[in-house]
Amino acid sequence: MQSISGINSGAAKPYVPIADVDEPKKVQRPEDETQLRHQKPVMDEYVPEEKPEPTGRYRLGKDEDGKPKIYFDDPKRAEDTPDVSDSSGRDKSAKGPERSGSDKEGQSCTCNTDKVDREIEKLKKQKQELEQQINRETDESKIEDLKAKLAQIEKELSQKDNDTYRRQHAVYTYA
Known part of the structure; x- marks a missing residue:
């Protein structure tokens, strides 16, 4: 094994001037230019944009x-027409329910999902009745028909028994 101090990598060589070549000259800026830079600070400037x-x-x-x-x-809205949004920032011409938490004038919004809940309960009741009929039935052809109806009701129930369906089919009232 060789010691590290004994290795001459040649990486650090002393500066040796080359013959017939002058040393690099230091570049100096004229005094006028340096004084201008110190006297006048560069500032951002606001340029108003035209409304697109x-x-x-x-x-x-x-x-x-x-x-x-x-x-x-x-x-379609003309330039001279004032903005249609109210103080809450909501566009009055926009359609759809407004959240009750965003009301600033004291108005409230209620969401009623009773109709959707009744529809889902009706489907669950039909499913339960079909399962009971399948258990009581002895005729194989009728059992197959009942199973097909049961599969259809289960599919419809899986589509309707979720929060997304309830929100989409809820009744919103504003007071």
Whole structure:
């Protein structure tokens, strides 16, 4: 094994000037240019942008509270027409239920899912009755028909017995 101090890698060589070549000259800037740079600080400048023409597209933005909001550029709305949004930032021409937590005027929204719940209960009752009929039936052809009906009801029940279906088919009332 050889010691590290005995290895001459040649990586660190002393500076040896080359014959007939002058040393590199130091570049200096004229005093005028350096003085101008110190006298005049560079500042950002606000350049107001022209309002773009409405394109009929949705875009994502933020409201005054910093929460995400979807905006719509309506090409049919004239430039001189005032904005249709109310103080809560919600566009009054937009359709769909409004969340009760976002009401600033004291209005409230109630969601009623009774009709959907009754429909689901009816399907569950039909499923239970069909299962009982299948257990009592002795004729194989009738059992197959009942099993086909049961499969159809189970499929419909799986589609309707979830929160998404309840929200889509709920009745919203505003007070």
